[in-house]
Amino acid sequence: MNYIQPHTKVYQKASIALFISGFVIFATLYTTQPLMPVFAKEFGISAASASLTLSISTGILAFALLAAAALADGFGLRNIMTISLFATSVLGLLTAFSPNFATLLVMRGLLGFFLAGVPAIAMTYVGEEFDPKGLGKMMGLYISGTSLGGMSGRLLTGLLTDLFGWRDALAIIGIICFVLSYLFWVFLPQPRHSARKQTNLKKTRLAYRTVFVNGRLMLLISLGFILMGSFVTMFNYIGFQLMGPPYRLSQTIIGLIFIVYLAGTLSSVYMGKKADSYGTSFMIKIAIAIMASGALITLFTWLPLKIAGIAVFTFGFFGAHSIASSWVGQQAGEQRVQASSLYLLSYYLGSSLAGSFGGFFWTHFEWPGIISFIAGLLLIAYPVIFFAGKGAREAETKKQLKPYSKNADI
Known part of the structure; x- marks a missing residue:
């Protein structure tokens, strides 16, 4: 099997791409968490209502994960992840222009849907494309990207909000994530082993039933x-x-x-x-x-x-x-x-x-x-x-x- 081998240029590019994917997704997802007190004050809402800016994203993300995994069979792993990252970045940017709280929730709901493309697929890509001897390291790199992304998204949001305001903070993070998404698209190699295939709904349903x-x-x-x-x-x-x-x-x-x-x-x-x-x-x-x-x-x-x-x-x-x-x-x-x-x-x-x-x-x-x-x-x-x-x-x-x-x- 022609796996991506350590210490090669392809491996280095793929490593950077997967780190970026985890970083972008989780940085964008958690940008609103430190802003909840700001939303409560600006829009005149309760703490529970302000928390919906994160809850609606994660709630839709939860169910979209199942759909993203199924779509990957027909559209390809790399394509789904690329669409997910670009759409997430654009929606993160557009969220900054929300004229009211209802619009903000709609944007965050859409963001949750498109976020799902990376968490549902990244580990499958790693498992199929990289040399099995180095899977642990590569999985660790992806997870470190998610951890640092979640932390950095919160840190940057707090700092930029104090400097410029929450709208500018979300816009700047959206632009940064868009640039990183472009680098992901450039660096991630086309899959060699995960060929597109028809989803067998019957087998999938039976597998889920066995778990249930x-x-x-x-x-x-x-x-x-x-x-x-x-x-x-x-x-x-x-x-x-x-x-x-x-x-x-x-x-x-x-x-x-x-x-x-x-x-x-x-x-x-x-x-x-x-x-x-x-x-x-x-x-x-x-x-x-x-x-x-x-x-x-x-x-x-x-x-x-x-x-x-x-x-x-x-x-x-x-x-x-x-x-x-x-x-x-x-x-x-x-x-x-x-x-x-x-x-x-x-x-x-x-x-x-x-x-x-x-x-x-x-x-x-x-x-x-x-x-x-x-x-x-x-x-x-x-x-x-x-x-x-x-x-x-x-x-x-x-x-x-x-x-x-x-x-x-x-």
Whole structure:
């Protein structure tokens, strides 16, 4: 097989392209998160309504992921990703010219639809086009692009909003992402192994049905909702607290707080290794306990301690998400693609639904209400892990006993 080999010019260009794809998508997606207090003030809306600027994007993204994966068979992986990046960049730019909040939501909804083209396909492109010996490194590069994109989008938005205003901030980020999208189109090689093919709807439907009737697997998939719902709720409303008394922080300073994402970049690898050593079920419980500890620390009013709590919470989230997503893949068997797609669906629905519903707790109970909501979500995770882990242990026991039983019959 003629795979893209390390240490070649093609490999270097493809590496840059995939990093860019993750960066553009997640930088654009999260630009409005630090702006929610600004939207609430400018448009005269509640915190929950302001959170819709992110929730509507992630909600539509969740379902569009399934469609994008199917369309890729007919239109080609590179074509879908290129269209996704250019459309995302243009919509990000046009969002800056929204005359009212309703238009802003429409633009963000369209953006969510076109965003799906990269997350649904990038990992498939990597798996099919690169030398299998270097897949780990290439996957890591793409994921680092998503992490840095999410962080940079928030940082740049905060800084540029303080300097020029939120509309100029979104416009500048849109232009930057458009230029990066052009570089992606230039650098990414045409696929050599992922030929276009007709989608077999019957086989796809049967594969999804197999996942749906697997109760243990569906429990694991639901962890995506719980984890991402908690995480986005924290970051959706922390800006409201920090812009108000007694902190009254600027957009730039609030944006800088998102540097705590670097703790998450470290934890995903570290906690994954620990899961290999001490067991998936045990370590994901530890990671969720770390999330809960970090959330509780943010109840303290002293700002350095509050920021430390956010960092601890972020460390725990990325570790738990890394373990949960790999656990889903391990348990899915031949339906790995479908299970992973449903995990992402659950993940982004958590961002959309829980992220917006958290606004009720902020409006009525302020920050203690937000932490209570997050703690409640995280508590639900423990029985989910218990029953999912119990089912996994029973299945493994049956596999081990099967050959023994045959010998006993003889």
